[in-house]
Amino acid sequence: MAATTLRWPTDPRAGGDLPGSPSGLVGLLITGLDSWTSLHATRRLIADEPLAWVVVTSASEGPMWGAALDAGARVVLPSSVRLAAVCRTLASASRGTVRPFAGRRALLIGSWSQLLARQEELCLRVGSLTPREHEVLSMLHAGDGISRIAQLLGISPVTVRSQVKGVLRKLEVKSQLGAVAALDDLLALGACPGYPGTRGAGAELSPN
Structure with a gap:
């Protein structure tokens, strides 16, 4: 800058x-x-x-x-x-x-407010994950499959699938790809607390 x-x-x-x-x-x-x-x-x-x-x-x-x-x-x-x-x-x-911008100025500011609200909501959802669910989500985001995650964590694939279901439920998404996409949305701006190099979405960035 x-x-x-x-x-x-x-x-x-x-x-x-x-x-x-x-x-x-x-x-x-x-x-x-x-x-x-x-x-x-x-x-x-x-x-x-x-x-x-x-x-x-x-x-x-x-x-x-x-x-x-x-x-x-x-x-x-x-x-x-x-x-x-x-x-x-x-x-x-x-x-x-x-x-x-004419009328686009208000639309652009509105789109920012909407993004901030979505980011804050996603941060709350991610923040509701247990430490193990955080770990599983991070591994999914890194491209690891169920079997690989089970091997790395020393647990059974059945347990991993159960934890993945918990992640999907808390993030309100329907698939592993949806969970990864949700985390991508946060990491793209570094706005997800609990992950390296990030900060809370609402911290000092309120639209008001």
Whole structure:
């Protein structure tokens, strides 16, 4: 993640500066928005620095864009955008005249709120697993089958199948693939407590 502050010429015809932003000051933030840590750092920076933030990201348009907008970013641009377009957006942001996304802004912020709610729900479900069920789920996620898990844990395949059923029931999924996909959804953003390198989905990331 890289950020810089720019002082852009302010056009007096623009009708004033962006509310909450010092005259002519614009923040340019380049970030991947590809992990919970990156997302938290982005939202914290935007919230703490009252600038007209323009975010450029490699993330696809969707909930991650909504997270940046919800934190106060003025506009989010894809990393594929041309430099000239970035400069025009920075100039508009400094004047408070940029009006990106039209109705999509609310939709993007809404998609972020929905994602956060889903992540929190999944975290609660994963958190309800017993230590052994956590272990079995991690092994399933690593690609191990029932027989291999039984061998590694020194228990019978029947016991492993029983534990897998418990995992499926608690995660409210119908198959082992569904359980693996649910864990993938959490690990993709590092938002699942109880697994290495992750943090709680709601920690310091509330949409409000």
